[in-house]
Amino acid sequence: MTDPRPVRDVLVVGAGLAATQTVAALRERGFGGRVSVLGAEGIAPYDRPPLSKHLLDRRTPTWLADEVGADLLALADEVALDEPARGLAVDGEAARVATDTGERTADAVVIATGARAVRPAGWDGALTLHTAADAALLRERLVPGARLVIVGAGWIGAEVAGVAAAAGVDVTVLEALDGPLAGALGAVGALTRGWYDAAGVRLLTGTRAGEVRADGVTLADGTRLAADAVLVAVGARPATAWLGDALPREPDGSLRVDEGYGVIGAPRAVRAAGDVALRRSRRHGWVPGGHWDGALRGPSQLVADLLGLPDDDASADVAPYVFSTQLGHELALFGLPGAGSDVALRGDPRGDEGWGALWFRPGSDELEAVLTVDRPRDVGSARRLFAGATLPRLDRAAAADLARGLRDAVLA
Secondary structure: OOOOOOOOEEEEEOOOHHHHHHHHHHHHOOOOOEEEEEOOOOOOOEEOOHHHHOOOOOOOOEEHHHHOOOOHHHHOOEEEOOOOEEEEEEEOOEEEEEEOOEEEEEOEEEEOOOEEEOOOOOOOOOEOOOOHHHHHHHHHHOOOOOEEEEEOOOHHHHHHHHHHHHOOOEEEEEEOOOOOOHHHHHHHHHHHHHHHHHOOOEEEEOOOEEEEEOOEEEEOOOOEEEOOEEEEOOOEEEOOHHHOOOOOOOOOOOEEEOOOOEEOOOOOOEEEOHHHEEEEEOOOEEEOOOOHHHHHHHHHHHHHHHHOOOOOOOOOOOOOEEEEEEOOEEEEEEEOOOOOOEEEEEOOOOOOOOEEEEEEOOOOOEEEEEEEEOOHHHHHHHHHHOOOOOOOEEOHHHHHOOOOOHHHHEOO
């Protein structure tokens, strides 16, 4: 169902990829009303993945105007890059957003405030990495010979560890779980353990941090690791605390949205996109934010529904997608690995031809997710597997054979 009331002005809260794509989609669809944007970091929209992947070789942000060809500053009527939202109120069909300078009213509000890095209570002296300012601060500390302790061996922790070690930094990574990337890949993550040794990085798994300060970490057993910089890389959460109780939020702070990215349980004037949105996929079920492709393509559907227009991409069910460059290896993950899935390896992780992993629904041939490691030829095939309305069905033996293409394993 579309909003029956014409939309004359739209307020976009956030100034990242989802916000930029929302404004671009509005203009591409011929919206001639007023578009305003509220940012929180004080700089033009930029791409976040390079912050960790290119921490030391790109000292300035990768601007989205160049990266995706959409200049938010030129497309919007007003852009306040340093005016974060403080609260939201919805009266009937109008929405009001409070800021430090006053209140703004619009016919529709798009919440695209992204995510924030998690920093456990009492760990205030440690650094995080989620913004350009975070990257600049961390970069200053990572000189050759410096000691870096990273808490967390997930995507960000692994990427920074590889970049820092290659620059002559002494790196130690602490992971509370049994292996690196365990939260994202389960037992498959342990297959990347050898990469740390090869890169000269000390990896301590099953190790919990006790006291975390700017000059080091004390482990739960009392061992003290001195450091010149401590990076906490234990995940991110949707940046929605500013909403308070104005909207129904999930325990992690995300906003559950419908097919048109309308916030479920809120008036149709309120939409959410990007990292804050928990969206429904016909193929994968509920998909959390944090996926670059979702922020890139979701706004098109949001805008079409908001304006009551047909969407040429309405049938597109964007597959969850993560890409990572870490410790000398290239990874791409499509889909959502399930905790109880059957896992099959594609190729040999000890070989030199690259490898992969496939997650199947228990006892079935339905593929839930696929990981490619140092296999660029498999990336396109893996993406196409999740282009349909349902999970693809694969012959397990054929899919595990590295000599055969993934498409050759698809069952009719």
